[in-house]
Amino acid sequence: MAANAKYDLECKHLSKHFSEFTAVDKLNFSVEAGSFFSILGPSGCGKTTLLRMLAGFESPSEGEIQIHQKRVNELAPNKRPVNMVFQHLALFPNMNVSENIAYGLKRRGIKANERQHKIKDVLERVGLDGSQNKQITQLSGGQKQRIAIARSLVLEPRLLLLDEPLGALDLKLREKMKVELKHLQREFGTTFIYITHDQSEALVMSDKVAVMNNGRFEQVASPQELYYQPNTAFVAKFVGQTNAHSAVVCEQRQGVALLKTARGRHLIVATTIDQAEKSVVDVFVRPEAIGICEAGREVQADNQFDVEVEECLFDGASSTLVVKDTHHQDSYRVAPGASFSLQHIVPGSKLRIFWDAKQAICISQEVKGES
Numbered sequence: 001m002a003a004n005a006k007y008d009l010e011c012k013h014l015s016k017h018f019s020e021f022t023a024v025d026k027l028n029f030s031v032e033a034g035s036f037f038s039i040l041g042p043s044g045c046g047k048t049t050l051l052r053m054l055a056g057f058e059s060p061s062e063g064e065i066q067i068h069q070k071r072v073n074e075l076a077p078n079k080r081p082v083n084m085v086f087q088h089l090a091l092f093p094n095m096n097v098s099e100n101i102a103y104g105l106k107r108r109g110i111k112a113n114e115r116q117h118k119i120k121d122v123l124e125r126v127g128l129d130g131s132q133n134k135q136i137t138q139l140s141g142g143q144k145q146r147i148a149i150a151r152s153l154v155l156e157p158r159l160l161l162l163d164e165p166l167g168a169l170d171l172k173l174r175e176k177m178k179v180e181l182k183h184l185q186r187e188f189g190t191t192f193i194y195i196t197h198d199q200s201e202a203l204v205m206s207d208k209v210a211v212m213n214n215g216r217f218e219q220v221a222s223p224q225e226l227y228y229q230p231n232t233a234f235v236a237k238f239v240g241q242t243n244a245h246s247a248v249v250c251e252q253r254q255g256v257a258l259l260k261t262a263r264g265r266h267l268i269v270a271t272t273i274d275q276a277e278k279s280v281v282d283v284f285v286r287p288e289a290i291g292i293c294e295a296g297r298e299v300q301a302d303n304q305f306d307v308e309v310e311e312c313l314f315d316g317a318s319s320t321l322v323v324k325d326t327h328h329q330d331s332y333r334v335a336p337g338a339s340f341s342l343q344h345i346v347p348g349s350k351l352r353i354f355w356d357a358k359q360a361i362c363i364s365q366e367v368k369g370e371s
C-alpha cells in the first residue's frame, strides 16, 4: 500500500512479544505530520515498548513502521529521523547549556559558526536566549526541560518522541509546562509523540490521543471525542472523572433506553446503538453534567431523584460532592461548579440531582477496543 505524505508515522500490524507475553498487540495507526499525538494508558499497557520500537531501541516481532513514508524497521536508532526526550532528561551536567545543545550538532559534523547560529535560534524559540553559558545546575526544573527539548529540536527530527517528560516535575511546574510544550510544538511544527499515564496532560496538549490498554489501542480520537463519545467502558473510566453504574436494559425506543441499575434505580439514557432488552450495560454520567437543586423540587430533566450528601470535598470551583441516592443507595460524584454555593452543605444535607438522557452514555459490556 502506498504511504501517505499526510502522515509522518504509519504503523501497520505492529506487535512486540516478550516470550509468551504480548506487550504490543497488532497496532495499526497513523500520525499526521505536525500534530501532537499522545499515547495514554495505565502502567504496563505497552507505551514504552511502543515508543522504543519507534526509536529503534527494540525491534518489532511483527509489522511495519514507516516514518515519513519510509520503512525504518531495519534502521539503527541514530539513522532514524527521530529524537527522544526522556523523563530524566539526560542533560550532561558537566557541560553548559550551549555545549549540551551543540553536542548532537557536532556529531553531525555541523561547523562551529553554523552551530552557534542554530543554538542561538533554538534558545530564542524556547525563550532562553542568553543562557548559553549557564551551567545545567543553575537552571530551574522547567528551564532544564526546555533545554532538553531544544537539544532535540535543534536536530530537526521528523518525530520527537517524549517519554513522560513531565513526570519528575512538581505539580505546579507540570501545569505550566503542559501549556509551554503545546506552544513549543506549534511553534516548531514538529510531530510530537508523547506517552503518559496522566489523562490531563494528554487532553490539554494533544490533537489526537490513543488510549492504550493491554497492548492495544481502545480508541484513537481528539480529546473532546474521547471525553464526550468514549467507545469503550475503559476509555469512559480512564479519561476524565465519571460515575459508572452497571445496569440492565428494560426497554429501548427512538434513541432512548430505559435502564435499571443493579440497585433498582430506573435511568433514561440516549443511545445510538440498539441495546437488546435484558442486556447488561455500563451507564456513565460525568460529575459536571449533573445538576443540583433542593430536595423534592420537580425539575425539567429526564433523570432526577433525591440524594443525601455523604461528603463535601470543598476546593472552590473544583469542589466535588459525594452523594447517595436516598432510595436506591447508588453513589454519585457531582461537580456543582462555581455557581452553586456550598456554604451550607454538610454531610447529611438533602438535595436533588438531575440530568437529561443525552448527558449520559451507555456502553454494552461486551464492547472491545479498535485495533
Ligand SMILES: Nc1ncnc2c1ncn2[C@@H]1O[C@H](COP(=O)(O)OP(=O)(O)OP(=O)(O)O)[C@@H](O)[C@H]1O
Residues within 6 Å of the ligand: 018, 021, 023, 041, 042, 043, 044, 045, 046, 047, 048, 049, 050, 197
Ligand atoms: N524486556 C522485557 N522483557 C519482558 N517483558 C517486558 C520487557 N519490557 C517490557 N516488558 C513487559 O511489557 C509490558 C509493557 O511494558 P511497558 O514498559 O511498555 O509499559 P508502560 O505502559 O510503558 O508502563 P509504565 O507506564 O509503567 O512505564 C509490561 O508488562 C512489562 O513487564
